[in-house]
Amino acid sequence: MSVRDLTKIFPGRGGGHKAVDAVSFELEPGGALGIVGESGSGKTTIARMLIGLESATAGSMSVLGRDRSRPARGAAERRARARELQIVFQDPYTSLDPSQSARAAVDEVLRHHAAGAARAARADASTRSRSRSGPDPRSAPTKATGPTSGSDPAIDTRPDADSNTRPVTSPSTNADPRDARARQTRLEELLDQVGLTERQSHARPRDLSGGQRQRVAIARALAADPAVLILDEAVSALDVSIQAQILNLLVDIRARTGIAYILISHDLAVVRQLCDSALVLRSGRVIEQGSCADILDNPAEDYTRALRAAVPVPGWRPPQH
Amino acid sequence: MRIHILGRIARARASLGPAGTVAAVFLLLVLLMAVLAPLVAPQDPNLQSLLDAYSGPSGAHLLGTDGLGRDIASRLVYGSRTSLLGPTLVVAVALGVGVPLALLAAWYGGWVNAVVARVFDLVYALPGLLLAVLAVALFGPGLMPAVVALSIAYIPFLARIVLAAARQQRVSPYVDALAVQGFGVVRITVRHILRNIGPVVLGQAAIAFGYALLDLASLSYLGLAVQAPTADWGVMVSDSNALLQGYWLPVLAPGVLIVCCVLSLTVLGARISGERPQPYLRTRRRARTTARTQPAAVDQNGAAA
Incomplete structure (x- = not known):
């Protein structure tokens, strides 16, 4: 999977809002990429563009060498794209048909x-x-x-x-x-x-x-037997013990099927458990990109460090005011 | 197989509640009466016998006769046919036009939704009866002009509710998930959205049926819809209207049937679309009765409820 200079501008006053700004990344077959960032950093917008629910303002996306930058034409193409890329949404309560x-x-x-x-x-x-x-x-x-x-x-x-x-x-x-x-x-x-x-x-x-x-x-x-599965905050709505179960399940499925993951999360612990590589987003821009261990253990950017410091660990104390 | 059917009936009773069940049974009986009219009716509804005019209830005429000596019970039975046919057509046409439009607007949202919703609002502002009177003025009295006019007037009554419910489904992530699986618009709308809002549509259609029945009866009473010799509840009320003071049965009988049908349809419609009768009234009453009994009985009541 390859993404080049993906950009999304939501129209509005003053030239609109640049939600995603020239984001590029590659994902090997069977790889796992974490996209981290705070709320509003453009993570979910990237996911929605990848699955075709939102159109990209500029840039290109392709999976297995097939382009998906423009909207799908016809039922056959929609189906073919469904087999390339699937998504699991954040809210398990509304993402299933109740009947x-x-x-x-x-x-x-x-x-x-x-x-x-x-x-x-x-x-x-x-x-x-x-x-x-x-x-x-x-x-x-x-x-x-x-x-x-x-x-x-x-x-x-x-x-x-x-x-x-x-x-x-x-x-x-x-x-x-x-x-x-x-x-x-x-x-x-x-x-x-x-x-x-x-x-x-x-x-x-x-x-x-x-x-x-x-x-x-x-x-x-x-x-759909997709080549890539996007997990858009897929475990965020679950409590911690269930989160761990689902994460183990995801690790297991990847080992068995060789599926590639894009894990979108604000939770660095989750990313660390599941991903090989990661990119850090801030205000729609990639500020750091590389192997998961590198980024999370030796962050080069202050922002990543701040994100990392926000994760409570044993012995962590709330800052004194 | 028998157990299966009984189970379904029991489940339907449980979901409709006592009032809803009574309404459903009553409406089923009326429907049966309409379908089997020739078997149920004791006499020809249009058979005149001036010698028997204005006779009270007797063995020969269960509900007596009207001014032309026609059997009122038979006219009621046959009248259910015309009285139910009109509203059926009105609801069918209103659903046929309104639901696809509402689903279309709900799916595409944006300006499509805005245009369709505003058109519904505009039509909603037109009083149905006035539109029907206008249609009669243009095309002459009869059931069909009235039905067409009322159908138009009832489109927004149904479609506005459908649009709101469908819109709520449309923005649910499950619809996005289906779209990502490559399912088409029509399939997602029909197999998922429409299925999930089915009870709302059905309930609102039942309520609309009741109102349409009342409107058509009013128009027939005024002589604008169903015409005189035909047996129809509204026509029957107007036929014997003049003698109401001394001789009320020919007016009261069709009137009671109209009221009971409309009431049943409203109750049933509300139950189908998921409205529950105000529960706090019931729990309060139960709380008062259980307070007087033994604590053990409270537990049993709680478990039974």
Whole structure:
């Protein structure tokens, strides 16, 4: 994942407000980047631009080499982008549909992407058969610009990748019992991975605790099998012991799946536990960037030092006034 | 299977409460009466017999007859058909136009929301009855002009509530999460937002149905909607209006039915959309009764509640 000179200016009087100012960073596959800063430093705005809920004023973003600076065009591209990047929001109480059980929420996402993969495979197969019957000058550019090319590794690793071998005429993924079974297996796997019990998985969000809801939100994000997962203050709303559980879960998931994280937090302890590299934001500008240990142990900037000093540690006393 | 249905009924009763359950059962009976009118009605509603005019309740005529000797019970039964058809059309049209507009405004927000909301406010300011009278003046009396005019007037009554509820869902992070999963606008709106605000829509539609019933009955009473020979509750009230002082049953019977239907729909609508009857009144009464009984009984009451 690569971000270059990302800038966001919210319109307003006096030229508007520069919330994010020329932020650049790289994230290796399977890496983990912490973005720290105080409230209003632009952390969440960066996240919202990355997932496409906010448009960037300037700069470029790409995941797996595919650009996402401009808004997605069409259902196929939206789906393809969903498989690149997912997010877990801060508030576990409002980030789940209140009328959907955990199981239903995760299954809906699995179905959605399975149907998309099948459609992409069909489109791809028909493109291929057309080019076999004779070179069609129009098919080449569509294939090059479209996000649905069959060589996409994100699509081929999906459990229903065998849909490529099915006849082009098959109407829907749901009709194939093999796909249904694969999806069911994947559903159980995901619920198991985030540590939800059978009973919890059938419960509505209002019957789940904050930590359990956040597990559901993580499972739903992972259901898209994304290359990168953004955790936008994903543990901030939880109490400390549950925070630790979720953080362990996240470490575990990364070790198992090789997913990359962008962890947005104001809590340096959380960043230290999960991240390899970090960047420090202040008023939308990157003021320090490097490996996590370097920044947190030997901060070069006063601001980082101040952030670090704000973390209570054993033996810490409130300043005397 | 039987247990499943009984369980559903029990759950519906619990969520509707005693008043809501009575209202729902009453409305179901009225609906059944309308659907099965030919089976339920003792006689032809339009059969005249001047010799039997103004007869009181008897074995042959359960609620007596009107000035033309028509059986009032049968006219009530058949009248439920026209009296329910009008409001059904009004609510269907108002929902059909208002809900999509409200959902559209809620999704896009910004100036789309502002324009749609202001248009709703503007239409909301028009009195429905006045609009209906205008429509009748233009197109002549009849059920259809009245229905069309009332439909327009009822759009904001439904859509403003839907817009507010949908807006609240729209800004919920779960909608963002679904958008990030690549779900389209229509799917998120229909499968998630509309589903979550369903009870609000349904409840408000029930209340609107009641008001539309009352409005159409008023218009029919004035001779502007349903026309005279047709059996209709509003028409029946106006038919026997002149003799109210000495002979009140032909007026009272349809009047009571109208009032009961509107009341039931209002109670039911409020319960469906999640309004609870003021709970502090109930707890107070319970507190007073339990204070007089033994402490052990208080515990039992608490557990039972």
